[in-house]
Amino acid sequence: MATSGAAEVDPGDRERQQHDRRRLASSLTARYSDWVLEALDELPGSFLLTDPSLAGHPIVYASRGLAALTGYPRREVLGRNARVFQGTATDRAAVAGVREAVRAQRAHQVAILNYRRDGSPHWVLLHLAPVFQARDGSLLHFLAVQVPIDAARRRAGAGRGAPGAVLAACREEARVDEDFPCASHAGKVFVDMDKRGLEAEEPCVASDSEKEKATNTANSIVSALNRYSKLTSLVVSGKRCDSVGIPALSSSLNLSVGRIKQSFVLTHSCLPDMPIIYASDAFVSLTGYSREEILGCNCRVLNGPGTSLEVFEEINQHICSEQACTVDLLSYRKDGSSFRDLLHVSPIRDASGKVAFHIWVHLDVGAKHDFNGLTPEVWQLGAVGAVRVAVRGLSASGSLLRPSQ
Amino acid sequence: MVSASKVEGEYSLLRKNSPLDQPEGVKTHLYCFSVEHGNDNLKSFVCSEQCGPSLLDTILLSQWDNFAWKGHLDYDVTACQLKVIEGGRNFVGQLNSKWNSFSPKEYDKFFESFRCLKPNSMKSYEGLLLCIAQGEKDRPEVAPSASPPKDGLLLIANEYPVEYGHIFLVPTAVNQLSCYWDKRMFGLATKIASEVNNAAFRVFFDSGTSVMSDRMFFQACYFANPLPVESASTVAVHDGKARSDIIVSETVDYPLKALVFTSNNLKALVNVVSEICFSLHDNTAAYSLLISNNGTKVFLFPQVKNLVAGCSLPAWECGGYFVYHTRSEFDNASETEISNRMASASLQDGAFEDLKHLCCAIADDLIK
Numbered sequence: 001m002a003t004s005g006a007a008e009v010d011p012g013d014r015e016r017q018q019h020d021r022r023r024l025a026s027s028l029t030a031r032y033s034d035w036v037l038e039a040l041d042e043l044p045g046s047f048l049l050t051d052p053s054l055a056g057h058p059i060v061y062a063s064r065g066l067a068a069l070t071g072y073p074r075r076e077v078l079g080r081n082a083r084v085f086q087g088t089a090t091d092r093a094a095v096a097g098v099r100e101a102v103r104a105q106r107a108h109q110v111a112i113l114n115y116r117r118d119g120s121p122h123w124v125l126l127h128l129a130p131v132f133q134a135r136d137g138s139l140l141h142f143l144a145v146q147v148p149i150d151a152a153r154r155r156a157g158a159g160r161g162a163p164g165a166v167l168a169a170c171r172e173e174a175r176v177d178e179d180f181p182c183a184s185h186a187g188k189v190f191v192d193m194d195k196r197g198l199e200a201e202e203p204c205v206a207s208d209s210e211k212e213k214a215t216n217t218a219n220s221i222v223s224a225l226n227r228y229s230k231l232t233s234l235v236v237s238g239k240r241c242d243s244v245g246i247p248a249l250s251s252s253l254n255l256s257v258g259r260i261k262q263s264f265v266l267t268h269s270c271l272p273d274m275p276i277i278y279a280s281d282a283f284v285s286l287t288g289y290s291r292e293e294i295l296g297c298n299c300r301v302l303n304g305p306g307t308s309l310e311v312f313e314e315i316n317q318h319i320c321s322e323q324a325c326t327v328d329l330l331s332y333r334k335d336g337s338s339f340r341d342l343l344h345v346s347p348i349r350d351a352s353g354k355v356a357f358h359i360w361v362h363l364d365v366g367a368k369h370d371f372n373g374l375t376p377e378v379w380q381l382g383a384v385g386a387v388r389v390a391v392r393g394l395s396a397s398g399s400l401l402r403p404s405q
Numbered sequence: 406m407v408s409a410s411k412v413e414g415e416y417s418l419l420r421k422n423s424p425l426d427q428p429e430g431v432k433t434h435l436y437c438f439s440v441e442h443g444n445d446n447l448k449s450f451v452c453s454e455q456c457g458p459s460l461l462d463t464i465l466l467s468q469w470d471n472f473a474w475k476g477h478l479d480y481d482v483t484a485c486q487l488k489v490i491e492g493g494r495n496f497v498g499q500l501n502s503k504w505n506s507f508s509p510k511e512y513d514k515f516f517e518s519f520r521c522l523k524p525n526s527m528k529s530y531e532g533l534l535l536c537i538a539q540g541e542k543d544r545p546e547v548a549p550s551a552s553p554p555k556d557g558l559l560l561i562a563n564e565y566p567v568e569y570g571h572i573f574l575v576p577t578a579v580n581q582l583s584c585y586w587d588k589r590m591f592g593l594a595t596k597i598a599s600e601v602n603n604a605a606f607r608v609f610f611d612s613g614t615s616v617m618s619d620r621m622f623f624q625a626c627y628f629a630n631p632l633p634v635e636s637a638s639t640v641a642v643h644d645g646k647a648r649s650d651i652i653v654s655e656t657v658d659y660p661l662k663a664l665v666f667t668s669n670n671l672k673a674l675v676n677v678v679s680e681i682c683f684s685l686h687d688n689t690a691a692y693s694l695l696i697s698n699n700g701t702k703v704f705l706f707p708q709v710k711n712l713v714a715g716c717s718l719p720a721w722e723c724g725g726y727f728v729y730h731t732r733s734e735f736d737n738a739s740e741t742e743i744s745n746r747m748a749s750a751s752l753q754d755g756a757f758e759d760l761k762h763l764c765c766a767i768a769d770d771l772i773k
Contacts, residue, residue: 261457324474346474351487351629353500372460373434373549378471385466385627386458388483389569389605393629 437540492740633725
């Protein structure tokens with residue numbers, strides 16, 4: 001993978017390089033509008049996009065922040081596999097986790113030891129998220145956000161930098177012939193784990209705020225992609241909208257909750273990451289997301305810059321303690337516009353008395369509503385009550401309550 | 406459903422009431438029905454499947470859930486396990502160690518606090534969710550903060566709910582005479598069932614005994630699924646469809662004998678059932694009522710009189726819904742045991758035949 005010595009390349013090589021560059025650029029522009037690059041450039045944070053459909057699963061976009069964090073200028077990482085950031089002391093287990101997430105096409109967060117261009121190691125929280133085409137659920141890109149982990153909290157001793165740099169330089173040689181030929185690149189890893197150094201550094205733990213920062217950066221990028229995908233009539237979302245994976249509501253429940261006028265979603269409390277399994281008509285018109293896009297997503301999908309992490313943490317705490325809460329939040333529509341969101345989240349129990357769903361009632365505070373003399377906070381609860389009644393009659397399997405045999 | 410126009414400030418009805426018997430200072434959410442236009446209840450019933458929840462339904466659920474969320478209830482009834490008891494009848498059992506059936510005396514104490522609604526005498530006021538009265542406008546009206554009119558029903562949250570949304574419906578004017586059976590209040594309760602327009606919403610009435618004879622009140626709550634009695638087969642004993650829109654039937658093969666009054670004509674339904682209740686009261690008979698199917702169906706459960714409580718079974722038990730305090734009771738609940746309990750409260754054949762004839766006679770009478 002020669003990235004230097006461009007002066008001596010023959011015209012054929014140059015042509016091939018130009019062709020490669022066009023190919024990389026079109027990975028984004030063919031799916032989003034031409035302005036997507038400018039829009040991404042304006043987003044803060046260190047992140048990159050990779051295209052699993054191209055040979056070698058190359059990086060097709062690198063943010064400005066990435067250059068500052070890693071020391072790699074953009075032109076040096078484009079076209080290369082993201083493993084370029086890994087080095088000798090990078091933990092094998094962490095790498096294996098990343099590989100597994102790529103293969104399973106799911107989001108993943110892990111603290112990992114990366115190496116800068118000058119060979120110095122640094123801990124980052126890597127947030128990996130697949131980007132799917134909403135219509136058919138096909139995988140378009142992987143998004144990788146790197147959030148530096150506060151150096152003061154690192155447990156690793158000094159003196160790691162120097163040997164790391166040397167080894168990293170050696171490894172550069174070893175990587176050259178590793179481009180896989182093709183077929184399914186999606187399963188291919190960002191890093192080649194077999195050559196990882198054995199003396200992995202003490203694992204470093206990211207703080208909650210770093211985790212949330214990574215998640216929020218990822219969400220704002222996905223929402224930017226969403227915005228710009230609209231222009232080429234193609235939509236993406238942070239989570240595959242896979243109807244197979246999302247349990248359908250029973251028809252009786254669908255019928256009874258379908259009558260409710262308020263804007264709300266139901267999330268499944270027992271599935272990982274609490275995916276949305278139902279969205280009301282009012283929610284669809286409030287946020288601009290179609291039902292197909294939103295089903296299977298986590299409620300974070302409405303987050304964006306300025307969405308309070310503390311408030312989201314507060315919601316999480318209430319969810320954990322099976323309590324209801326009402327919060328004031330900044331949420332984002334699909335088109336990127338924001339609204340003041342009066343959000344009520346409440347656990348909903350089925351006939352067994354166990355929490356089966358959570359209801360998230362969203363209210364655009366800025367819009368005109370007639371609450372018939374109730375406060376907006378109380379008005380929202382009408383939807384909650386109606387859903388409670390409907391779900392109360394369902395057994396744990398989601399069907400109507402029947403005699404147990 | 407239609408959305409109501411908001412009335413600012415005091416509600417006009419207040420002016421009709423003399424200041425003396427008007428509870429002062431107490432403000433609550435007031436919902437006033439639109440003026441009756443002949444037989445328009447049928448329309449709202451037809452609408453129920455396509456339209457969203459009615460305004461009254463939404464307000465009631467909002468207020469109740471808010472009350473529950475604020476921690477005023479002793480327990481979360483939706484956390485109580487439900488099961489369908491094995492056997493053909495699908496009786497429902499609920500495991501609820503905290504449920505507390507008021508004894509008649511406690512009822513008395515409870516309503517004493519609502520007897521005279523004065524601002525200072527009533528400290529715990531959160532339980533009052535709503536007041537409902539008949540209005541005079543073409544559309545239902547909502548006043549966010551109004552004094553309850555004298556001829557209204559107060560909707561008060563039950564702190565020991567049997568099911569979600571459990572409320573008491575208590576006449577505002579509890580001091581007036583002859584309130585053991587007030588046809589107007591029964592009409593209002595039936596109309597609430599119709600206007601809530603939610604199949605899950607049921608209204609109950611249990612006839613009083615000597616202990617509570619001066620207290621008429623209804624209860625209501627939301628049951629997600631049909632109650633067993635609602636699925637029981639019936640046979641018509643009086644078909645007045647052609648003349649009065651009323652069908653009187655009796656349940657067949659249900660352990661508790663029951664009469665069912667069905668009509669889309671709310672007024673006729675109220676007239677007939679009310680007349681029967683008057684006569685049952687005159688005979689100090691014990692009975693329970695269940696208003697279901699959006700106010701178009703009334704079940705009458707005459708019961709063998711229990712000396713202490715009047716009715717042996719509360720109306721929801723008549724309908725086939727039982728609360729168990731302990732896990733072992735809940736696990737061992739059997740259809741046989743329930744059927745026996747119902748049968749022992751059920752009227753003797755002869756007495757039931759008499760009641761049936763009375764009902765048919767009253768239904769016939771009111772047509773003329």
